[in-house]
Structure formats: structure tokens, C-alpha cells
Amino acid sequence: MKCVSVRPACVPVCLTLALLSATQLTFAASVAPDSPLGCPSSRTLTSPPSGEGKFVLAEGQELVPERIAGPFDQPRSLGFLPDGSYLVAERPGRLLLVAGIGEARAVSGLPVVSTVGHGGIIDLAVDPGYAANGTIYFSYLVGREEASSIRVMKAKLDDQSGVLSEQQVLFESTPGSRSDQIGGRIALTPDGYLFLTIGDRWLGEPAQDLTNHLGTIIRIRTDGSVPEDNPFRSEPGARPEIWSYGHRNPQGLAFDTTRGELWSDEHGPQGGDELNLVLRGRNYGWPLITYGTDYSGLPIGSGETVKPGLEQPVHYWAPMSIAPSGLALEPDPSHRIVWITTLAAEALVRLTFGEGCTVVEDRFIDHRLGRLRDVRIDASGVLYILTDGPQGVLYRLNRPSGEGRKKTHL
Numbered sequence: 228m229k230c231v232s233v234r235p236a237c238v239p240v241c242l243t244l245a246l247l248s249a250t251q252l253t254f255a256a257s258v259a260p261d262s263p264l265g266c267p268s269s270r271t272l273t274s275p276p277s278g279e280g281k282f283v284l285a286e287g288q289e290l291v292p293e294r295i296a297g298p299f300d301q302p303r304s305l306g307f308l309p310d311g312s313y314l315v316a317e318r319p320g321r322l323l324l325v326a327g328i329g330e331a332r333a334v335s336g337l338p339v340v341s342t343v344g345h346g347g348i349i350d351l352a353v354d355p356g357y358a359a360n361g362t363i364y365f366s367y368l369v370g371r372e373e374a375s376s377i378r379v380m381k382a383k384l385d386d387q388s389g390v391l392s393e394q395q396v397l398f399e400s401t402p403g404s405r406s407d408q409i410g411g412r413i414a415l416t417p418d419g420y421l422f423l424t425i426g427d428r429w430l431g432e433p434a435q436d437l438t439n440h441l442g443t444i445i446r447i448r449t450d451g452s453v454p455e456d457n458p459f460r461s462e463p464g465a466r467p468e469i470w471s472y473g474h475r476n477p478q479g480l481a482f483d484t485t486r487g488e489l490w491s492d493e494h495g496p497q498g499g500d501e502l503n504l505v506l507r508g509r510n511y512g513w514p515l516i517t518y519g520t521d522y523s524g525l526p527i528g529s530g531e532t533v534k535p536g537l538e539q540p541v542h543y544w545a546p547m548s549i550a551p552s553g554l555a556l557e558p559d560p561s562h563r564i565v566w567i568t569t570l571a572a573e574a575l576v577r578l579t580f581g582e583g584c585t586v587v588e589d590r591f592i593d594h595r596l597g598r599l600r601d602v603r604i605d606a607s608g609v610l611y612i613l614t615d616g617p618q619g620v621l622y623r624l625n626r627p628s629g630e631g632r633k634k635t636h637l
Contacts, residue, residue, distance in 0.1 A: 262541040263504040266584030273547040290591045290624040296329040297620035302613045305603045306353040308386060318347035324389050336391030340367040341375055344406025352413040366411045374402045377411050379423055397451035400440040403428035412480035419449045422489060424477035431514040434473050437465035444505055446470035458508030473511040479554025492551035492567050495519035500548050501540035512537035518545045542578060553601035568599035568612055575599060
């Protein structure tokens with residue numbers, strides 16, 4: 228495996244640091260099992276060792292943000308409609324229909340949501356057949372602070388009148404006693420399946436317990452039924468919707484239609500954020516193994532990073548967290564390219580996986596727009612991001628080209 232490239236800005240100093248890092252990574256790879264890609268896990272140093280120079284991650288190809296619409300009140304998610312308009316979900320429980328020129332109007336017919344903790348509307352997804360069926364899906368929190376659940380609703384949107392109809396609750400998770408670290412990201416497949424992430428609610432151990440949904444990724448059909456081939460459907464006491472478990476707080480989820488792969492990013496504790504290729508029935512280890520530490524600085528559990536039967540991440544960030552949020556996959560048949568927005572790092576991360584398990588990390592928009600909540604790629608291959616907070620903004624990412632600028636087709 229080739230080590231992570233961080234595109235250093237100062238070649239003499241950073242080359243030495245990269246060689247030192249490569250030694251560390253090679254040693255780590257020699258003792259850790261392969262990731263689901265068949266390659267040893269790779270990592271990014273998010274903070275250099277004491278006394279050494281800093282790694283400077285260059286932007287590489289410039290991406291210039293063009294403001295499309297906003298401000299929004301804590302926007303969580305973005306969707307594209309066939310006519311060129313956008314849907315933006317806001318945490319307090321609003322869904323906005325945004326015209327191509329940036330004008331926004333509220334959609335009516337949404338359910339009441341709970342906004343305690345990390346609640347509210349969490350994600351939205353537009354059905355692949357929207358042009359014919361007008362269907363959208365969204366996830367949201369319901370219940371009280373001490374007992375809340377994640378629901379997924381399916382509804383028809385009349386984008387002329389801005390009204391939702393035929394609302395149908397497809398799924399409701401087992402309740403959690405805390406309203407933070409709730410997950411809630413949706414991914415759809417072209418053949419009618421829906422995946423949903425559910426966080427561990429800061430509770431840890433329930434992520435290893437198949438009798439509840441905490442710390443899992445679930446799989447249902449888009450009509451709400453449970454597929455016969457779900458891995459734990461026949462296991463006594465297990466929740467039949469569970470697809471994978473041992474997750475902490477998955478904040479990004481996307482399905483690669485080119486390769487038929489499901490990808491997720493999730494928050495570690497202090498360090499140990501992960502990018503995972505999510506496979507049927509696998510245990511992703513939380514809280515039994517992690518590359519992070521407790522916020523006190525102490526190890527979590529026995530402090531192990533590897534145990535038999537537990538999956539390794541494809542990539543992880545240590546020793547500090549970047550706080551990954553949205554995730555988008557490039558429809559590139561030759562390389563796996565993953566885009567991740569980050570909250571703590573305030574950057575757009577691109578990971579490129581090539582032959583021989585090479586991974587290159589690039590960072591864009593570094594500390595220029597604040598916390599970044601979501602990233603999406605439209606049908607023509609153009610990147611969009613949503614910034615976080617009470618004045619969140621929707622941006623299209625363009626690149627300069629000769630005279631003037633053009634859309635970034637990636």
C-alpha cells in the first residue's frame with residue numbers, strides 16, 4: 228500500500244515528515260487486518276507530533292464557492308429536483324423549495340419534529356424516479372429528550388404548489404435516552420432500497436446489541452417493508468432492519484451506483500473519525516475498538532484498535548477529529564473518489580483511491596466558510612455544499628478556466 232499523500236507546501240521539511248509518517252503508517256498496516264477494500268487501513272495525521280513542523284494541506288485545484296441561496300436556519304441537507312431547483316431541509320422542521328435563481332419558499336405538510344439535542348429534520352432524499360412519482364424521503368427526530376426516536380417519512384411533493392401529500396412513516400427506531408449522536412442520514416438505491424444511519428446516543432455498549440437500533444445502519448425497502456435477505460432477520464431478538472452495527476455516530480452516507488457499494492463516515496471520540504465501506508452483517512467495532520481516545524485523554528475500553536471479527540475502517544483521522552458530516556461519491560468508473568464535508572476542520576475533504584490501494588487526501592475551502600454540513604453532486608457532476616449554523620448558505624463550487632469561470636465538472 229502507498230501511504231496517504233497530504234500534498235505538503237514546503238517540500239524539504241514536509242518530505243522528511245512524510246517519510247516519518249510513512250514509517251508509522253507501514254508499521255500500523257503490518258499489524259492491522261485489511262479494510263473491506265482488501266487494503267490495510269490508511270490514516271491522516273490531523274495534528275503533528277510535538278516538536279515537529281506542521282503539515283500544510285494545499286488546496287490543489289482551486290474551487291471557488293458561488294453563493295446560490297441563503298441564509299438558511301441550520302440547514303441539514305440538500306436535494307436536487309429534475310427542473311433545476313433544490314430542496315433544503317432546515318433543522319427546526321422546515322423544508323424549502325429553492326428555485327434556480329435562489330428564491331426560496333416553504334413546503335407545507337411536514338410533520339411536527341422534536342428539536343432537542345441534535346434533533347429536528349436530519350436528512351432528505353429525492354427518489355431516483357422523482358420525475359414520474361414526485362416522491363421524497365426525510366428523516367427526523369420525535370419524542371422527548373429522555374426518550375426519542377428517528378423516523379423516516381415518505382411523501383409526494385407537488386413542486387408547483389409546494390405541498391406534501393400522501394405522507395407515510397416507513398420506519399421508527401427504538402428510542403434512545405439521549406438526543407445527541409443520533410445519526411439519521413439516508414441513502415437510496417436505484418432498485419428500491421433505503422439505508423439509514425442511527426447513532427449510539429453517547430451510550431456505547433448498545434451499539435453491540437442487536438435487540439435495539441442504536442449504533443446501526445438499517446436497510447428497508449422504499450415501501451417500508453423489511454427485505455428477506457437482511458442479515459439478522461432470522462436471528463431471535465434481533466431487529467430485522469439492521470444491516471450493520473458497531474457504529475458510533477455515522478454522519479454521512481452514500482450509495483455508489485457504479486460499484487453497488489455503500490459508504491459512510493462517522494465521528495470518533497477524540498480522534499478516530501472513520502470512513503467505512505459498509506458491508507452486509509458486519510460489526511464495525513464501536514466501542515470495542517477505536518483509533519480515538521476518550522475526551523479525558525484516557526483509552527476507551529482496553530484501548531485496542533484491532534480485534535478478530537471486527538471491521539477496520541478504510542481511512543481514519545488521528546489523533547484529532549475533523550468531525551465529518553456529509554458524504555458524496557464521485558461517479559468515476561476508474562477511481563473511487565469520496566467527498567466529505569467537515570465541521571471541526573471547516574474544510575471539504577477529497578479522498579482518492581487508486582490502484583495499489585493508494586489514497587490521496589486533498590482539502591479545499593479550508594477555514595473560509597466555517598463549518599460545512601453537507602455535500603452533494605448533481606446529475607451533471609457539479610459539487611454543492613451547505614454551510615452550518617443559523618446563517619447557513621448553499622454554494623455551488625466553480626473553478627476558474629481561462630476567461631471567467633465555469634462549473635466544476637469533476
